[in-house]
Amino acid sequence: MTYTDTQLKNILTQTKRIAVVGASLNPVRPSYYVTRYLKAKGYDIVPVNPAHAGKTLLGVTVVSQLSDIEGGVDMVDIFRRSETVPEIVDEALQVFPDLATIWMQIGVQHPEAAAKAEAKGVTVIQNRCPKIEYQRLFGELRMGGFATGIISSKL
Numbered sequence: 001m002t003y004t005d006t007q008l009k010n011i012l013t014q015t016k017r018i019a020v021v022g023a024s025l026n027p028v029r030p031s032y033y034v035t036r037y038l039k040a041k042g043y044d045i046v047p048v049n050p051a052h053a054g055k056t057l058l059g060v061t062v063v064s065q066l067s068d069i070e071g072g073v074d075m076v077d078i079f080r081r082s083e084t085v086p087e088i089v090d091e092a093l094q095v096f097p098d099l100a101t102i103w104m105q106i107g108v109q110h111p112e113a114a115a116k117a118e119a120k121g122v123t124v125i126q127n128r129c130p131k132i133e134y135q136r137l138f139g140e141l142r143m144g145g146f147a148t149g150i151i152s153s154k155l
Helices: 005-014 030-040 082-095 111-119 130-137
Strands: 017-021 044-048 075-078 101-104 123-125
Touching (some): 005 123, 005 130
């Protein structure tokens, strides 16, 4: 799975509303701090986790499942084990006819579910983190001294 920087940057630029499946209320969990980061960057975040449904995460009410979300989302960000991906993708494709992207976090991938979504015109990113890609592509990692492979006049 090779993704171009242009492709990833376009997704992160065009996305406005993200359903984070597997969002945690525990601030040390990656799904918490990625959700917090994306919200801080201006994305409209909808946390999805049946264990926390009805509770508040970062000022937003957690929903139990994707079908509980009012309105559409541009991206479904999956923080669940790879074996749970097919049912999440199936629900996302059914509930969000205008879905643009399914993004599977680092360590999460499912080629068959990805192919099903891509056949419906949905872009799929696997085994990547939108927070890391955002920081890399928009210059934040350079400020920390990391070589990102991105040439820019900005620090």
